[in-house]
Amino acid sequence: MSLKRACAIAGVAESRLGVVPDSTVLSLQAEALVDALADAGLQKSDVDGLLVSGAWGRLPGLQIAEYLGIQPAYSDSTMVGGASFEFHLGHAAAAIQAGLCKVAVILYGSTQRSRADKYIFQIRNDLGYQYEAPYGLPTPVGSYALAASRHFAQYGTTNEQLADLAVSTREWAALNPKAYRREPLTREDVLGSGPIATPLNKLDCCLFTDGGGAVVVVSPDIAKTLDKPPVWLLGQGESVSHAQISEMRDLTITPAAKSGARAFEMAGVTHSDLDVVEIYDSFTITVLLTLESLGFCPPGTGGEFIANGRTGPSGEFPLNTNGGGLSYCHPGQYGIFLIIEAVRQLRGECDARQVADATLALISGTGGVLSSNSTCILGVE
Amino acid sequence: MSDDELPDPDSEPYWQGAASGELLYRRCGSCDAAIFYPRSLCTECGAPDPKWAVSKGIGKVYACSIVHRPPPSFKDQAPYAVLLVDLDEGFRMMSRLAEGDAESISIGDRVQVVFNDGPDGRPTPYFIPA
C-alpha cells in the first residue's frame, strides 16, 4: 500500500513569528489557520480532520479544536518532537486515502519566547531519564553535542564545516523578509560565538522564538477543484529509535536512514531528481547527520558536503531556503515550517529566494534527540 | 533532582547496587544480550525478566561533551565532561568525569567507575581514567 498522491497540500501559512507577546498559543494557531484556509480557498466548515502536536497543553488536540470551534471526524495528536508534523502529513494522507476525512489541517503554535515559563518542555528525571538526569547534560543541545563529538572523532569533521552551514543558512534568511536574523554572518562569528556544550557553539544552535503554522491537506478530488496548483505528497516514511541519547545505538546514523529509504521508494525518485531540500536544523550537526542518513553523501563526508557555501543561495545544493531554524524561526517544534517552505518553493512563491523551476522537494523532520524522523517527498506537475 | 518516586520498581536494585559500590545491569537469559538501562524485558529478543548482573565498571568513552552552559541546578559545576561509556560487558551508559580537568578525557579513553554522591545525595556512578 502506498501513499503516493493520496493527498495534496492546498494551503499553508505562518502566524506572526519571532517575538509575539500579544498572542496566546491558541490565537497563533488560529491566525495561521485563517490564512492557510484562505490560501487554499476553503472554509473552516470544510475541515474534518485535525492533526496537532505540542507541549503547551494538557490535551492539546481537544483544546485547539474547542478554541477553533470544530468537531473533527479524524484527529491525531502524534507527539514525537519537532518532526511531528511530517509524521502528521503521512498520517493525514493515510486517513484521507481510507476515506476518514477529506480536509485535514496540521497546526502548531508556541509562545515559548514570550511566555517561556509556561510552555517550555518540562525537564524530567523519572523512568528512563533517571539514568541521565544526575549528569547535568543540558537538553536537547547536550545530546546533539555528544553526537557531534562522535562524528568529529570518527570522521574528522570540524567546527569550520558546521559553521559554513550556519553561514549558508543565514544567506538564505537574508532573502526572506520573515526571517528573524538576517544580518550577515561569517564563519568566524560562528566559531567565536562561545561554547554551549562542546563541540557545539552558540551559533550552531537554533533560534528560540514564538510562532505558529498551518498546513491544509486535501483529498485528490478536492485538490482538483481549487485555484492554486496542488502540491502532491509523493512519498513518506517515518521511524523512531529512542527517547534519550544514551539509548541511540550509533550516534552518526539517525532514524532518517530508514524513513528516507521508505520515502524515496514510495515516490519512485532518487536524490538527483530533487530540486530543493528542507532539513530540520535544530543544530548544524542535525543537518549533517540527516544528509548522510538520507544518502545524499556517504557516511563521514557530511562535513565536506556542507562546507564552503554549497548549500547557500549561490551553491549547487539549495537547502533550508527560508533561513531554517537557525535564522528564520524556531518556536520549539519547527517541523511544520519545513512543509510550508517546500510548498511555497514548489508553487514558485518565494521571490528573492526562489529556486528556479522547482518541481520536486524533499523535507525531513527530526525530533527529540535524533530520536524520530519523518521524510516526505513533494511534487507539482 | 529530587523525586520522591525514585527509585522505582524497575530501578531499585540498580540504585541499591550503587549504594554498595556495584554497577548493576541486566542480562537476557534467552539471548545473552546485555541490557541497560535496567528494564523488565530484553530489548533484543523480548524475553521477560533479564537477570541482574554486576559490571566490572570498566569501559571506553564512546562520546564526550564538555558542558559550558549547564542546566540551572548544575550552574556552579561547569565546565564538566559528560560521557557516554561503552562498558566491557556490552552496554552503554551516560555518566560524567568524576574529577579533574574536563579537557583531560577523550573519546576512546579507557575509564573506570567510581561512586560519588549525585545531585540528590544518592550514591551515583561516575568515571575516572582507568
Ligand SMILES: [Zn+2]
Ligand atoms: Zn534477549
